[in-house]
Amino acid sequence: MANWWQTEIVDTGKQPLLLCSLAFVVTFAVTRIIVRSIRAGKGSLKDNVVGGVHIHHVVPGIVLMTVFGLLALAAESTGWRSVAGVGFGAGLALVLDEFALILHLQDVYWSNEGRTSVDAVFLTAGVLFLAVVGASPVNLDETEGDGGRITLFVVLLVNLAAVTITFAKGKLGTGVIGFLVPVVAWTGAIRLARPTSPWAHWRYPEGSRKAERAARRDERFDARWRSRLRRAQDRIAGFTS
Numbered sequence: 001m002a003n004w005w006q007t008e009i010v011d012t013g014k015q016p017l018l019l020c021s022l023a024f025v026v027t028f029a030v031t032r033i034i035v036r037s038i039r040a041g042k043g044s045l046k047d048n049v050v051g052g053v054h055i056h057h058v059v060p061g062i063v064l065m066t067v068f069g070l071l072a073l074a075a076e077s078t079g080w081r082s083v084a085g086v087g088f089g090a091g092l093a094l095v096l097d098e099f100a101l102i103l104h105l106q107d108v109y110w111s112n113e114g115r116t117s118v119d120a121v122f123l124t125a126g127v128l129f130l131a132v133v134g135a136s137p138v139n140l141d142e143t144e145g146d147g148g149r150i151t152l153f154v155v156l157l158v159n160l161a162a163v164t165i166t167f168a169k170g171k172l173g174t175g176v177i178g179f180l181v182p183v184v185a186w187t188g189a190i191r192l193a194r195p196t197s198p199w200a201h202w203r204y205p206e207g208s209r210k211a212e213r214a215a216r217r218d219e220r221f222d223a224r225w226r227s228r229l230r231r232a233q234d235r236i237a238g239f240t241s
Helices: 002-010 015-040 058-074 078-096 098-102 111-135 144-170 172-180 182-192 197-203 209-237
Strands: none
Touching: 002 015, 002 144, 015 078, 015 111, 015 182, 078 098, 078 111, 078 197, 111 209, 144 172, 144 182, 144 197, 172 182, 197 209
16 A cells, blocks of 8 residues: 555655545535534534634635645645645635635525525546546557657647637536546537527527527426435535525
8 A cells, every 4th residue: 555655645745635625525525514403503613703703714725725725835845735636626625615705796506696606616636636637538558650740739629629619618526527538528518508508509599499498408308307416516515405
């Protein structure tokens, strides 16, 4: 185990990022447990009120991200970069857990809009996982000569364009997976956009056939898959119907 950690994590420079990812997940989980306890009035935990002002946990999150982000830029040793990774991951979780508050400039933590924070956390966790495993749509070791490099550049450029379009169509999870599996990104880029997405706003005029098809498809997808995912997220986040 020690040899594996040294060769696969430390020697490859992944230790700070891995610790950042773990701190992110653990901090989010602990934060949700604490806020659910506060909401239920259980235990000795109370709202963090200072001078009559409720201090949202996005505030210490920003402080942690600032301090440990600067530390990561200044650190030269793996040890200090790892410390910075832990602090930055914890701060990032605190900030994204209240992403909806930042977006709406209102305390919508337990409202329907507050679910945006959970989406942001899940999306970020997926990106961190891909970064840790070193996900790449191509094998860089197999490129040979100028022709191989040109092919690699074209594949990466096309895949990036497909991922960008997929995001614009409101398919965030598909876009994240598409970074690793190009065919997923290309499929997401070709298929209809979600009716609430920027792409639909730009390309599907109200009352058009595409707008109607997108709405029907989104309803079917929601009934079959998205509602199940949402229930799982709600259990984790502590939302109640």
